[in-house]
Amino acid sequence: MYMSDDNKPIGWWLKEVDRLLEDSFERVLAADGLTRRQWQALNAAAGPESIAAALAPFLTGDPAELAAVTDPLVERGWLSGDELTAAGLEALEALTAKVQALRRRVTAGVSDQEYGATVGVLRRMTENLRGSVV
Structure with missing residues (x-):
């Protein structure tokens, strides 16, 4: 059965945005021989959070999986x-310009207020689901 865009549930949109973000980031970073996870690792290394903590939502927790991301960067x-x-800092600065351009494209036509509201709603839904017992 065909479902118009107006009738698609939030889960459909979340999966579609996730898929398109992953594909877009992979294409942008592929020119530099990087994956999105490697970009995230470089970005995490520039901040206060450890690489393992920053990548935890995207990996299974297997140390070999983390090494597969970081070893090529080493x-x-x-x-x-x-x-x-x-x-690494020099590479991160060059890559950041490309990632920022992609982010601008992704959020074109979305106000800062709309973006903040969307993130806030998704955060609350996440908290609701984490606290739920099914």
């Missing part, structure tokens, strides 16, 4: 443990 000289190297 081999490129961009990471040393959880720390960005000077070359």
Whole structure:
């Protein structure tokens, strides 16, 4: 049965946005030989959170899975443990410009207020589901 866009539930839209975001990020980063998870690892290394903590929602918790993300970054000289190297910082700055351009495209026509409201609603729904017992 065909369902018009107006009748599609939130779960459909969440899956579609997730799929399109993953595809878009992979295409943007592929030119630099990176995956989205590797971008996230570099970005996490520049912040206060550990790479493992930042990637936890996207990985199973298997250390080999995390190593598969970070080892190529170490081999490129961009990471040393959880720390960005000077070359890693330079790469992150160049990649950030590409990611910001993609984010602008994704949020075109969406006001800061709409974006904030959407994130707030999704956060509350997440909290509701985490606290629910089914």
